[in-house]
Amino acid sequence: MMLLDILKEKCPNCHQGQVFDERNSWSLIKMPKMNRNCLHCDHRFEKEPGFFFGAMFVSYGLCIIESALAFLLYLILPVSEEYLIYFLLLPILLFWPFNFRKSRLVWMHLV
Numbered sequence: 001m002m003l004l005d006i007l008k009e010k011c012p013n014c015h016q017g018q019v020f021d022e023r024n025s026w027s028l029i030k031m032p033k034m035n036r037n038c039l040h041c042d043h044r045f046e047k048e049p050g051f052f053f054g055a056m057f058v059s060y061g062l063c064i065i066e067s068a069l070a071f072l073l074y075l076i077l078p079v080s081e082e083y084l085i086y087f088l089l090l091p092i093l094l095f096w097p098f099n100f101r102k103s104r105l106v107w108m109h110l111v
């Protein structure tokens with residue numbers, strides 16, 4: 001249930017309302033905008049100032065996993081060593097909106 005709520009970006013309180021105002025997780029240009037309160041149950045997402053500081057650690061973990069997977073891809077593909085930096089940086093640049101959203105959702109659901 002909690003995993004589904006995180007994937008669907010639902011409120012941790014009522015499991016109905018959307019946390020973000022848009023469903024597109026992959027816009028690389030636009031910063032994801034989070035609703036202040038749940039539109040369904042009025043639950044306040046940011047419990048206190050600095051609440052989402054801990055989400056940075058979740059985001060860091062996601063970056064490590066993504067970079068490790070990219071490194072495995074690098075090992076499988078026949079490319080030279082000079083491209084390794086691109087394999088490690090590209091996931092961080094491409095997945096930042098996904099990581100931003102999911103890390104906040106994981107943090108909200110855990111704390």
Ligand SMILES: [Zn+2]
Nearest residue numbers: 011014038041
């Ligand atoms: Zn709610």
